[in-house]
Amino acid sequence: MSVTESVTEPVTQVAAYAAPAPKAPLERITVPRRPGGAHDVLIDIKFAGICHSDIHQVTDGWGEGIYPMVPGHEIAGVVTQVGADVTKFAVGDRVGVGCFVDSCRECEQCLAGQEQFCAKGMTGTYNSLDKNGEPTYGGYSTHVVVDENYTVRIPEGLALDVAAPLLCAGITLYSPLKHWQAGPGKRVAVVGLGGLGHMGVKIAHALGAEVTVLSQTLRKKEDGLKLGADHFHATNDEATFKELAGRFDLIVSTVSAPLALDAYLGLLKVDGALVNVGAPEEPVSLNLFSVIGGRKTLAGSMIGGIAETQEMLDFCAEHGLGADIEVIRADEVNEAYERVQSGDVRYRFVIDTSTI
Numbered sequence: 606m607s608v609t610e611s612v613t614e615p616v617t618q619v620a621a622y623a624a625p626a627p628k629a630p631l632e633r634i635t636v637p638r639r640p641g642g643a644h645d646v647l648i649d650i651k652f653a654g655i656c657h658s659d660i661h662q663v664t665d666g667w668g669e670g671i672y673p674m675v676p677g678h679e680i681a682g683v684v685t686q687v688g689a690d691v692t693k694f695a696v697g698d699r700v701g702v703g704c705f706v707d708s709c710r711e712c713e714q715c716l717a718g719q720e721q722f723c724a725k726g727m728t729g730t731y732n733s734l735d736k737n738g739e740p741t742y743g744g745y746s747t748h749v750v751v752d753e754n755y756t757v758r759i760p761e762g763l764a765l766d767v768a769a770p771l772l773c774a775g776i777t778l779y780s781p782l783k784h785w786q787a788g789p790g791k792r793v794a795v796v797g798l799g800g801l802g803h804m805g806v807k808i809a810h811a812l813g814a815e816v817t818v819l820s821q822t823l824r825k826k827e828d829g830l831k832l833g834a835d836h837f838h839a840t841n842d843e844a845t846f847k848e849l850a851g852r853f854d855l856i857v858s859t860v861s862a863p864l865a866l867d868a869y870l871g872l873l874k875v876d877g878a879l880v881n882v883g884a885p886e887e888p889v890s891l892n893l894f895s896v897i898g899g900r901k902t903l904a905g906s907m908i909g910g911i912a913e914t915q916e917m918l919d920f921c922a923e924h925g926l927g928a929d930i931e932v933i934r935a936d937e938v939n940e941a942y943e944r945v946q947s948g949d950v951r952y953r954f955v956i957d958t959s960t961i
Contacts, residue, residue, distance in 0.1 A: 620961045621746035622935050623673040624663040630939045631663070633961065636675055636742045639735075641750050646694050647686035648702065648751060653744035654679030654770035654928070655954040657800065657861055658884070660942055662732050666886045670732050677744025677956075678704040678730040681759060681769040691753045699759040701918070703772035704908050706730050706741060706755045718910040720755075745938065747961055757915045760922035767927025770800065770953040771918060773908065774928060778805035778857065779917040780909035781880045782812060785855045789813040794849075794856040794872065795834075798825045800945075801859035801882060803929055803952040806832040811924040817853070819845070819869075828951065832929075846871060851899075853877055863889045866903065870895040878902040928953045934960040 618635045625632060641647050659676035661667045680702040684694050694700060705727040708715050712724035720727055728735055731743030742749075759768045778801060787793045793814040795805040802818070809816045810833030817836040818829040826837040838845045849872050856872060858864055861883045870879055878901070896903055909917065921927065929952045933941055941954040 619746050619748045621675045621742060622938055622956075622961060623675045623742075623745070625673050627663070627665040627670060627672070631676075631745070631942075633935070634673060636673070636746065638742075638748060638750050639739070641686060641688050642752075643688040643690040644753050645688045645750050646684045646691060646700070646753050646756055648680070648682040648700060648749050648756070649685045650680055650682040650744055650747060650749060650958045652681045652766045652769040652932075653677040653746075653956045653958055654773065654930075655938070655941055655945065655956065656770075656773050657945055658773070660945060661861070661884070661886065667884070671734070671740045674732050675742035675745050676731055677746070678702070679769045679772040679774070679955075680730070680744035680749065681765040681772070682749075685748075688753075693753045694756065694758070699761070699765060701757045701759050701768060701772045702730060702744065702749065702751050702755070703757070703776060703914055704730055706751050707735065718912045720910045721908045745935070745956060745958070745961070747958055755911060757911065757918060760919055762922035762925070763918065763927055766932055766955050766957075767930055768918070768921075769955050770804070770928035770930065771921055772914070774801050774804045774953060775808070775921060775926075776909040776914045776917045777801055777882050777906070778859070779808050779920065780913055781857055781882060781904075781906035782809055782814075782855075783913075784906065785878050785880060787812050787814040787855055791815070791854045792817070792852060792874075794819050794853045796820075796840075796856060796858040796864070796869065797860040797883065798829050798832075798952070799859060799948065800928075800950070800953045803828075803832055804926075805857055805859060806834050807926045808921075810834070811920070811926060817849075819856075855880065857882060859883045861885055863887050866891045867895040870901055870903065873899060873901050875899045876901070878904055880904045880906050882906050928955075930955045932957050936960065
């Protein structure tokens, strides 16, 4: 459907791709979108990134989901309507929506601009319930209605297709790299060179850190070096862990498979940190002597708040950092899921939502 500034009737049904049940293939359906309120913007979605977390959720890998489920929290599009009291955006603005669309706005975390850690729980862009108890539907759709306070501006220097994955992959790496002060004089390792990892390499390099990729094999070495890595090592080679012992100030793990934590903690300097942004479905084990020796930190990080997400987008535009993508039609989404699971993507699939 075409939605323009002159539309007066609220959008009530939009086309989308959804999983009708756990582990079921995605199929084209229509889903409701709420009428826009005074602080809402209606977004004509142009591109939606495919994140591995979409696959975890449609398969109930992270817990029981809400079906039908329309995935997608890497949304890039254009504002086509604004509510009466909207002040941050105008019709025609290029905008993005990330992993959440609301929070309590009152707790310590929300007031500090860390809405992703809302004490009452953020409202996910999909597979969540909004304040009215209605399910949220994500970006594998043609339009979405979002509060202006949970919408970010995409700078003109970033094309919408390469910007879409930044709304999850970009901020997921930018936030811990900034928090743990990656920069000149710091040695940073990125574990895994996939949708998350390739953005970690780009951002860490742009921040001025010495960057190493730790990947299972050397198959992606040429790519890693082109993306900005200074070094590339294979973790299936036991010599790697001996050679790099005690080397890094910060290691960011982007993999969604269980990691041999003790081995990777051994690669840290005294006071170094191993930060997990990948979320395996299975538990992992740890020998506490791996952190006690060397006063090391084992930590996690989850996306970023709205202000930090805008900061990330501005940083990426300034440094010319978009995601490396493969644009697909909506009816190719199930094939794309299979390819993500087999590691056959360099490095993010993005759905052209005009094909829904």
